[in-house]
Amino acid sequence: MPDYQAPLRDLRFVMDEMLDFPSHYARLPGGEEASPDVVNAILEEGARFAREALLPLNQSGDREGCLLEGGEVKAPKGFKEAYRQYVEGGWPSLSAEPEFGGQGLPHSLGMVLSEMICATNLAWGMYPGLSHGAADALRHHGSDEQKATYLTKLVEGVWTGTMCLTEPHCGTDLGLIKTRAVPTVDGSYEISGTKIFISAGEHDLAENIVHLVLAKLPDAPEGSKGISLFVVPKFLPDADGNPGERNGVTCGSLEHKMGIHGNATCVMNFDAARGFLVGPPNKGLACMFTMMNVARIGVGIQGLGLMEASFQNSLAYARDRQQMRALSGPKAVDKPADPIIVHPDVRRMLLTQKAFAEGGRMLVMFTAQMVDVVEHGQDAVEREHAEALLGLLTPIVKAFLTEVGFEATNEGVQVFGGHGFIQEWGMEQLVRDARITRLYEGTTGVQALDLLGRKVLMSQxxxxxxxxxxxxxxxxxxxxxxxxxxxxxxxxxxxxxxxxxxxxxxxxxxxxxxxxxxxxxxxxxxxxxxxxxxxxxxxxxxxxxxxxxxxxxxxxxxxxxxxxxxxxxxxxxxxxxxxxxxxxxxxxxxxxxxxxxxxxx
Amino acid sequence: MPDYQAPLRDLRFVMDEMLDFPSHYARLPGGEEASPDVVNAILEEGARFAREALLPLNQSGDREGCLLEGGEVKAPKGFKEAYRQYVEGGWPSLSAEPEFGGQGLPHSLGMVLSEMICATNLAWGMYPGLSHGAADALRHHGSDEQKATYLTKLVEGVWTGTMCLTEPHCGTDLGLIKTRAVPTVDGSYEISGTKIFISAGEHDLAENIVHLVLAKLPDAPEGSKGISLFVVPKFLPDADGNPGERNGVTCGSLEHKMGIHGNATCVMNFDAARGFLVGPPNKGLACMFTMMNVARIGVGIQGLGLMEASFQNSLAYARDRQQMRALSGPKAVDKPADPIIVHPDVRRMLLTQKAFAEGGRMLVMFTAQMVDVVEHGQDAVEREHAEALLGLLTPIVKAFLTEVGFEATNEGVQVFGGHGFIQEWGMEQLVRDARITRLYEGTTGVQALDLLGRKVLMSQxxxxxxxxxxxxxxxxxxxxxxxxxxxxxxxxxxxxxxxxxxxxxxxxxxxxxxxxxxxxxxxxxxxxxxxxxxxxxxxxxxxxxxxxxxxxxxxxxxxxxxxxxxxxxxxxxxxxxxxxxxxxxxxxxxxxxxxxxxxxx
The missing domain is CATH 1.20.120 (Four Helix Bundle (Hemerythrin (Met), subunit A))
Structure with missing residues (x-):
């Protein structure tokens, strides 16, 4: 079974020595909470949680997959219990605002934790992972009542969130969506339509699921200018804010996928489900981008986590496996052959993984500082600067780190030779899991157009x-x-x-x-x-x-x-x-x- | 479900127009049999067999996998029947010598057929595929009696072959093998040891399986100079040459793999199994290379077949799927969006597949001519020239075509966007199946050392x-x-x-x-x-x-x-x-x- 140690020494190098996070945190409002001691304690605790609670479920979750029975989805064995520990540990609320029950720590800290989660169990990580985007959309665009009702529950972690964008005939081109929202007399809407590829759309980890859904109002303009955003809970909250009446949103089927088998990728049917408008009508695309940008950086971090996991395990194998003699003469003279780490081409593969993983970590943390500044920076000029740079770097983080992440996990398989192809070793799972990261939240091609077209050329x-x-x-x-x-x-x-x-x-x-x-x-x-x-x-x-x-x-x-x-x-x-x-x-x-x-x- | 049409027009371009196969065949002894009409008929018949018999079993075979029960392996549903058709169609004997029951047609023709098989069902293709290497080893190094007993059966196709090289602790470094061969009084040997990663090591497609096994004699020199080759049949032939007594070679378990699920990858236990020396003692490595070189080109053809299959299906999808407008303005004005083939980056992916597949086909057929000349050429100078060039090109065919084959099948997934990750579409299976081609029969790194070290630098x-x-x-x-x-x-x-x-x-x-x-x-x-x-x-x-x-x-x-x-x-x-x-x-x-x-x- 693959092993994993969170790269704490390397994180210290990047955060403390290279990017001076201590000063960065000290300058953020409330950042004094993120003292070096606190940060270290959180990282060590996160590392332990990832290694002890998540890693042991990664291969079993892949083998087992999810089960849809009578409209209910069961996640693989152990996933629910790990999620309970996650909530009890206070992880969902780490970087959320105190007014919604959060601990008010910087976002960047959550991103470090995210690397560890993705490295040990990406499929599991997608259950809480999607909540971040949903929470962000509500925080920025939701009404006070919506924040009180849904955001606090997402922050606490007792409910999880989804992003319902894609439909069978459209993914990239959301202007084509067909899901309809019909106003009702009480100010809510009846949402009807089919959404596909909904990660964590239905599962048994949390008591309720908060769907953020793109749909069209009856008289909406054509195309992407006529999209609105709705919040559609699985269970409508009762007067006390607890899950009440079952809403008309159900999982129609689960996709059979190349990887992330432990995550439920759902076809979601909305059948006059009750939903509530988030933000202004027909402005859903802008709200959606709030979710999307957070999610895109999150996917880049997935690429990073997977390559770190692959690197660590291929390194261990390369030190252990003995095969052939070094071209320049035997190194392990007392052994029948040299460990394969003596061979330059094996080193080339290991160093490719190492250079991309460590470089990717620098990029993620460099970007994470900008996320902190954009969210909480006190200086307007600084914030504007960070916003511009963040806009530029987001498609790079998403697409570059997932492209090289796929390459690096494949190098991991290659170091193992034929054994890399065998499921037992866990190296091929990292490749299969990594494959989706080049696709979801906008393919590499979509990110590339965003970078060159929207970010670079449109700004001259x-x-x-x-x-x-x-x-x-x-x-x-x-x-x-x-x-x-x-x-x-x-x-x-x-x-x-x-x-x-x-x-x-x-x-x-x-x-x-x-x-x-x-x-x-x-x-x-x-x-x-x-x-x-x-x-x-x-x-x-x-x-x-x-x-x-x-x-x-x-x-x-x-x-x-x-x-x-x-x-x-x-x-x-x-x-x-x-x-x-x-x-x-x-x-x-x-x-x-x-x-x-x-x-x- | 993926579709496939054998690229017959492109094959005509490469074979007839570019590489002048008609003259090439006319110059080979017996080549007059391979008249343009005969060649065309064979290619068309092969295309039909691949499309009608193999393609429909590719996804079901992947889902179903193989089953080991009571020491017997059952291949996926339909595999046995397809193999029966294959044998009845005379395909196994296509390019084998008439003296062993073959049709005596050039090897290159079998290689064209091989592309079609790999494009439609790689896992199935590995059952007859391994027989070629085994047959070649017997043809070159076997005794007359061995040829009469085993080779004729392999040519007929009623028996299949394997190559038993790898052991748990060694793959590339065959000098380390531990399998032992102890001479017995009747001149045969008792073979004992464990071999892993044995493709088609046990199955229900043929009535007998002929294992070609590397093992060490009791007093063999250390390392690769002490390896001998043995033929070890699953059933010892009786006096009439039919399968008789069960030999002591059994399948211990099946590997769970990333891809080629329909092929049985076996752990084979040899327990004092009766075997017969092929070629001189301690010269097994040379005999093994006979199998290996054939197999290496065969794996390059697998890369080619998989990318052609991926290309055809992503092309169909790119013409059909409508998403976004062309950057230069709408093309399909009567549709809500343009087919994605209008987008330059989608075209870049399709053309990458196309250029590698068509270029790969040229390379395979260019190499195939040399295989024909090396095997049957009448002119010594010409044969020597072909041999040198074939030596140079073999690692390139194997490693380059599988590396770009993996890239091209991944581009196929990428053209499909999120749908590419879903098993139903069949695109991700091509990636999983392609992944092994970079590993088996010598990884890319091993091929690269063969090319630069042995082939290029050792010849100055x-x-x-x-x-x-x-x-x-x-x-x-x-x-x-x-x-x-x-x-x-x-x-x-x-x-x-x-x-x-x-x-x-x-x-x-x-x-x-x-x-x-x-x-x-x-x-x-x-x-x-x-x-x-x-x-x-x-x-x-x-x-x-x-x-x-x-x-x-x-x-x-x-x-x-x-x-x-x-x-x-x-x-x-x-x-x-x-x-x-x-x-x-x-x-x-x-x-x-x-x-x-x-x-x-």
Missing amino acids: GETLKVFTREIHKFCKAEGDNPALTEFVEPLARLNTEWGELTMAVGMKAMNDREEVGAASVDYLMYSGYVTLAYLWARAAKLASQSLGGSEDAFYRAKLDTARFFYQRLLPRTRAHAQMIQAGAGSLMAISANDFGLGFEI | GETLKVFTREIHKFCKAEGDNPALTEFVEPLARLNTEWGELTMAVGMKAMNDREEVGAASVDYLMYSGYVTLAYLWARAAKLASQSLGGSEDAFYRAKLDTARFFYQRLLPRTRAHAQMIQAGAGSLMAISANDFGLGFEI
Whole structure:
């Protein structure tokens, strides 16, 4: 069975040493609660919960899956009990506002915990995970009464939430939804329609489920401008706020999926279910994006957690498994063969996992600081800056970390050789679970259009400049630091090129909008590598300063990993840069009819 | 349910127009049997068999899996009946020698059929698939009596074969095997030990199973020089050659795997099983490579089949599924949204599948010609040339086609969005089935060492030159063809660079052997892209000559795909070239102890 230790030392490096979270927290209102001692205690407790309560259920949950019987869904054995512990531990309320029963700690802290949960049991993590988005939508757009009724219960964790967006005929294109909301005399609405792919849509972990549902009012405008958001509880709250009458929303069936078997992915039928409008009519898409942005970063963290889990277990295997001799001569002379970690290509795979996981952790925590500032920052200029940067980084966090997360979990399988394909070892489950992260909450292609089209080009490149200026400043400051030349020089070049490539695509796009879509995914991946290069350079700076002390080995390994990232992963930008510049021509030339002439008769 | 049409038009392009198979067959002894009419009839019949008999069992076989009861394995429903049809159709004997009951047709023809089988039902295809390797080992190394007893049955298809190499503690490093062979008075051996990952090790499709087993004689030298090959039948043939007494080889358990659920992957226990030495004692590794090389090309064909299947179905979905409007304005104005094939990024994914599948088909058939020549060629010089080129291309076919096969089947899932993750659509099964192809018969890392270490560097680069000279000749001949400049110029550059990179690694390796392993996988991928670039340039030449005729659309699509390959896939060589040159330093620096300092306490 796979093992897992939360990377507490690495988190300390990123949070305390690199990004100075102690000062960051001290500046947030109420942040004094998040003292280093408190933070450490929470991380250690979270690590224990993930390892002891969730990890043992990951493989059994995958094998068992969920069961739909008489309209009720049973989660795999042990899931309910783990959820009870989670609620009793106070985890759901960690970073929620005190006025709704929360502990008022910074959001970033919840994101660290989330990595540990995703690393040990993604399918389980999706039950409480969806609640965050639902809670956020209510917090920002709900009425006071809705907050009192639903938000407090979500914060407490006794109820969970869902996001009901997708329908059989539309996912990305929500303007096409058919679910209807008909006003009734008491001000509520009757919601009717079918939603699919609803994670945690029905289950036995919590006493009630709060569905956030996109639907159309009778006279709504066409398309995405005519979407409204509704809250539709599974049980309508009674006068005391407890689950009362069963509402007309039921699980029609469960999907059979490639992975995350332990999570109930439901077809939800709304049959004149009673719902309540959240926010203004026809403004549901904006409200939905509130949920969505939180969820997108959450999915990026899933990618991070899965690659850390895969890395730790393939490392253990590579140290243990003996096969062949090192090319340069035997290393373990007393053994019949050397442990496979001596082989350069095995090291390449392990270092790929390590560099992406540790770099991904830096990216997530870098982004998490902005989330804190956007939510609670006291300085308007600072908040605006964080908001711009957060907008830019959100699609990168979501898509880049899930793309490389899928690669890294696959490297984990590859290190195991044939054994990686066998379920018992648990490595292939990480791949199957990781596969969904490239798809849900907007595919990589959708994130890429958001990044290049909405964030970068629609702002005339201004949003990008917010970031490239920061990178430029770093490169200038470290320009004459000989210890960092190997990092700063390529970083400065890439940073300049990033701007140039953006300009070039922008110019082409003025003549042909298809150029945006043609460049988008390569642009996103390119952006991800440069972003990680910036963070790895900062890590290298810190590590090089800390060599020679009592933790010399830790900092040396960090520096070695930075070097590996620059020498063996960053060159991928050479391919992406060329492909961005290649333009739309070779994509659009072939007619849709002619794609299949090799096999169509 | 996924559909599939064998790509007969594309096969005609590759076989008849591009690689002139009619002349190739005419020059082989007995090749006159393989007239264009016969070949066409066989391909059409094979296409029908794959589509009608195998495709309908692919998803059900995946869901059902295999069942071990009382030592007997039951394959999924319908598998046995499909195998009966396969044998009755004469398919197992297609390219076997007439003296053993074969039809004497060229091997390349069997390889085309193999693509169709892998595209429609890989798990099923593994039952007869392993017989080829076993038959080849017997044909080359077996005694006349062994051939008469076993080979004829394998050719007829009434018995199937296995390759029993891997043991729990060793796969790649076969020198470590523990299975023992003790001579008995009658000249046979008692084989005892445990073999794992034995595909089709036990099943109910055929009346007997012929295991080819690696084991050690009592006084065998240490390591790989002390391995011998044995034939161990499930039922010992009686005096009439029919299955007689049950031998001491049994299936101990079935593996639970990520994919190819319909194939029985067995733990095989040999308990003083009666076996017969094949080839000379202690020369088993050489005999094993006979099986292995055939099997390696076979696995490359699996990658090809799976990507073709994925491509066809994602194409159908992309034409049907309506979502969003084209960035440049609505295309299907009468519909609520445009079919997603209008979006450049969806086209990028489809063209990636198409370019790899069609390019992979060229590579397989190019290699197939060499297999024919090596087996049956009449001219010694020609045979030697083919042998060298085949040695070079075998690891590329195996590893490159399975690496890009995994990518392409994943693109198929991505085109489907969230639906790709749902089992019902069949796209995720192709990914799960494809995952094993990067592992078995030698992982990508093992193939890469074979290519760079054994094939290229051990020959002082001579084996590579056999191929680069051919590419150089093509570039020179087409140098002043303006229609091909966009292909020939980059190809010539890459071809030169290929030699330079090889030389550079070779020089470094003289000081440090680890440099070979450090460069190997990037070198293999680089080699794969250049090889496909050469074949795509040849295809482009042909297509550009054929424009304007009655099949203008077909040739135009071929040219468009060549252009896409050059503009959007070939730039990946820029990354691989840099990573090859980066050397071993950043891989070897970090100590095995320090990899885990971020999480180890």
